[in-house]
């Protein structure tokens with residue numbers, strides 16, 4: 080069975096530093112016909128499970144813990160796999176943001192770390208720690224599929240936002256240059272919001 084990438088868009092809000100914004104988030108699901116990994120858990124469990132279908136969810140992987148990316152992770156954990164559940168994976172450096180979204184009530188299950196390899200549907204997602212947009216932000220590189228899931232670290236048109244608490248522009252650009260620009264030019268970038276791009280196009284733009 081060949082692994083593939085499935086996608087949907089989910090609408091809701093993002094809140095931080097006392098402000099709230101309407102946002103559309105990408106939902107990415109990687110796997111084959113049998114099992115899959117869900118990347119990010121934005122506004123609606125139903126939107127996510129519609130992409131999952133009847134497949135087994137082996138992990139809910141969060142690119143970072145801004146509330147628009149992790150809000151329904153605990154609910155999805157409960158409902159996935161017919162109620163038998165699925166683990167939430169998050170880099171522990173995002174605990175301050177997780178606590179803003181969920182308090183201490185629903186901790187995640189497994190810590191992500193740089194270099195960790197996640198296997199699903201006969202393919203591999205390599206965890207790349209890319210702090211900057213958030214301290215525990217990660218990207219997930221799928222070499223077999225020729226793509227990388229960047230959350231809010233890298234968008235079509237450049238690096239993610241760094242204007243709010245727990246973000247740092249210099250750290251973000253350093254992460255992108257050191258950790259993402261080494262990937263092949265034609266690597267498709269699946270972002271947390273908006274359109275796809277490629278590593279080559281964004282490297283040329285940022286310089």
Ligand SMILES: [Zn+2]
Pocket residue numbers: 143145212231
């Ligand atoms: Zn974010």
